[in-house]
Amino acid sequence: MLGLNKKDMTLLIAVAVLTMFAPFFLNPFPTDSAMAQFNAGYPDLMQRFVIFGIFAIGFNILFGLTGYLSFGHAAFLGVGSYAAVWIFKLFTYNVVPAILLAVIVAAVFSVLMGYVSLRRSGIYFSILTLAFAQMMFALAYSVLSNPKFNLTNGETGLQVYPNDPQMFHPEGMQDFPHLFGLYMNSTYTMNVGPWAFDFNTGYYLCAVVMLAVFYLAIRIFRSPFGMMLRAIKSNQTRLNYTGLNPRPYTLAAFVISGAYAGLAGGLMAAMDPLAGAERMQWTASGEVVLMTILGGTGTLIGPVLGAGFIKYFENIFSKINDAVLHQWFAFLPDGLEDFVVFIIHPFVGKGWHLTLGILFMLVVIFLPGGLVEGGQRIGKWIKNRGKSEDSDAGPKTEPAE
Amino acid sequence: MGILEVKDVGKRFGGLQALGDVNLSVKENSVHAIIGPNGAGKSTLLNCLVGKLIPDTGSVMFDGQSVLGRTPYEINQMGISRVFQTPEIFSDLSVMENMMIPCFAKRDGSFRMHAIENMMDEKDIVEKAEAMLVDMNMADKREMHAASMSRGDKRRLEIGMCLAQEPRLLLLDEPTAGMARADTNNTIDLLKQISDERDITIAIIEHDMHVVFSLAQRITVLAQGTPLVEDNPENIKGHPKVREAYLGESA
Incomplete structure (x- = not known):
């Protein structure tokens, strides 16, 4: 169906079900319970899950298939955001033209950056992309925001002001991005007993877009083009002596992943009409690398998992402060309570990066295939445990896909 | 001459x-x-x-x-096709994929953007690659990971890949x-x-x-x-x- 084989179709349906019912899955705890702070089902965070999912899916098309590690992809995300906000400022709050322009502008920038950077491979390629991205960050942060020519509004970030032209913005409409009248920030809250589930328009727009680009990524993975990209990663010498020119293939992959990043940036601006230069900084580029590796490089679903994992930690762990910890361990004797809080303190709140770093190291060392490999191992373990009574076949060590 | x-x-x-x-x-x-x-x-x-x-x-x-x-x-x-001293093949790909790549190179030239089609739907390529695998006496290794083959098989695969380009x-x-x-x-x-x-x-x-x-x-x-x-x-x-x-x- 849809030109996919059975296995890929199952995966696509699973992802569709997960994203469509995410407001339920992510809010498993009643609103008033002590565990409610582990709920991730609020619109802002759910939007970020899928937007960074899109970013990572695109990044994986370049890094996962060709092995070219770009350290500059956040630049395309930022460029996409700026493009979208400019549409909001000049023309309309409708998100469709904003997102389209974001994709196009990011693709154009990635053609330029890819054309130059792809002349080198390996570490030199990574450094070239990093240099490009930092130049673009510097441009956005200061150079392009002087009073004579203010393209990015520097430190403050680009936003929509009441005196902006907004030529096609009808009277009487709210000043917020919308899809033909459906406002991105409108949320319907469903109360079921003690539970509350939020259904947000913006989230569902992002989720549908993510499903579409996830489907596209599956098609690319299974296409002759995808096979050529894997061949580039595997052996460029053989590719050259098989009459194939690696350069246009890698450039195409680079532009596709740049366009994905631009799409993510455009959606980000559509959810919150603001674009800041910090979105383009090298730490943001590094984050998408972490997401992809953490989830499983070169796998279809891995980047999405990695993005969700990191964004969950960023938002949930960073909210746990000392007051919350004291509340949790209130049942312990006073001295012991303080001690336990003292031990846990560096790993939560502002120190969530420490937890993330440790988890990342554990995954890279013990699960080189990322979370996907973890899932496969658990699946295999359950299968073998079920079988072990009637057959003593040991666990097979097949290479992970 | x-x-x-x-x-x-x-x-x-x-x-x-x-x-x-x-x-x-x-x-x-x-x-x-x-x-x-x-x-x-x-x-x-x-x-x-x-x-x-x-x-x-x-x-x-x-x-x-x-x-x-x-x-x-x-x-x-x-x-002009070249066979290397140490076999140069696409070790991360399956044997069949290894054989399909030169077939694509022969048919489509040095670059063609075919990013949406499923590669197994390219009937002429699949048939040619399969026939070549039979010629090279390795049809049974079709789905094998190329890296896991013996040195001799890798050499045969490499020669086959070169021949697939005619x-x-x-x-x-x-x-x-x-x-x-x-x-x-x-x-x-x-x-x-x-x-x-x-x-x-x-x-x-x-x-x-x-x-x-x-x-x-x-x-x-x-x-x-x-x-x-x-x-x-x-x-x-x-x-x-x-x-x-x-x-x-x-x-």
Whole structure:
């Protein structure tokens, strides 16, 4: 169906079900319970899950298939955001033209950056992309925001002001991005007993877009083009002596992943009409690398998992402060309570990066295939445990896909 | 006029004259061997033919066209395929995928953007790759991970991949280096069969005299960057200059 084989179709349906019912899955705890702070089902965070999912899916098309590690992809995300906000400022709050322009502008920038950077491979390629991205960050942060020519509004970030032209913005409409009248920030809250589930328009727009680009990524993975990209990663010498020119293939992959990043940036601006230069900084580029590796490089679903994992930690762990910890361990004797809080303190709140770093190291060392490999191992373990009574076949060590 | 004409080719690396005025003519549909002691410039010569190196002087004509200044993939598209000393295959891909890539290269040229089609829907490519796997006697290994094959199988796959491109000239760089006797004999048989059944010219660089004398119709002996003699195998065997190059002055 849809030109996919059975296995890929199952995966696509699973992802569709997960994203469509995410407001339920992510809010498993009643609103008033002590565990409610582990709920991730609020619109802002759910939007970020899928937007960074899109970013990572695109990044994986370049890094996962060709092995070219770009350290500059956040630049395309930022460029996409700026493009979208400019549409909001000049023309309309409708998100469709904003997102389209974001994709196009990011693709154009990635053609330029890819054309130059792809002349080198390996570490030199990574450094070239990093240099490009930092130049673009510097441009956005200061150079392009002087009073004579203010393209990015520097430190403050680009936003929509009441005196902006907004030529096609009808009277009487709210000043917020919308899809033909459906406002991105409108949320319907469903109360079921003690539970509350939020259904947000913006989230569902992002989720549908993510499903579409996830489907596209599956098609690319299974296409002759995808096979050529894997061949580039595997052996460029053989590719050259098989009459194939690696350069246009890698450039195409680079532009596709740049366009994905631009799409993510455009959606980000559509959810919150603001674009800041910090979105383009090298730490943001590094984050998408972490997401992809953490989830499983070169796998279809891995980047999405990695993005969700990191964004969950960023938002949930960073909210746990000392007051919350004291509340949790209130049942312990006073001295012991303080001690336990003292031990846990560096790993939560502002120190969530420490937890993330440790988890990342554990995954890279013990699960080189990322979370996907973890899932496969658990699946295999359950299968073998079920079988072990009637057959003593040991666990097979097949290479992970 | 041979299919491959090498004229006065010279190549210097700093102070070392790796090749000096090499002249070579390979006849169409023949098996031509290039032999010589270590450091004779055999590999340098080969690299000049496939675009990896550009000679300082001279010309290399393939089928009436110059190959100089072209990139390896362009030269390959002209009809020259190369087999490496250590098999160069796509080790992370399956055997079938390895075989499909040259089929795509033959059909679509050096680049084609086909990002949406499913590769298994390309019936002509799949059929051709499958037929080639049968020819190479490895149809049962279709879904195998190429990295997990034996050295001999990798070599056979690489030769098969080159043949899938229907080249007019097949260059082999010590195809049996580091192989066990049985694998070497299999490779000799395979190459014999290829040269008998197909419209193809084979140029082979080889150390192993057993391989050379069982395959070649014409032999060029290279020593210190210049061709010593070019003759048929019978005459090469007893040639005094060849013995001298291989065994030293007094032999």
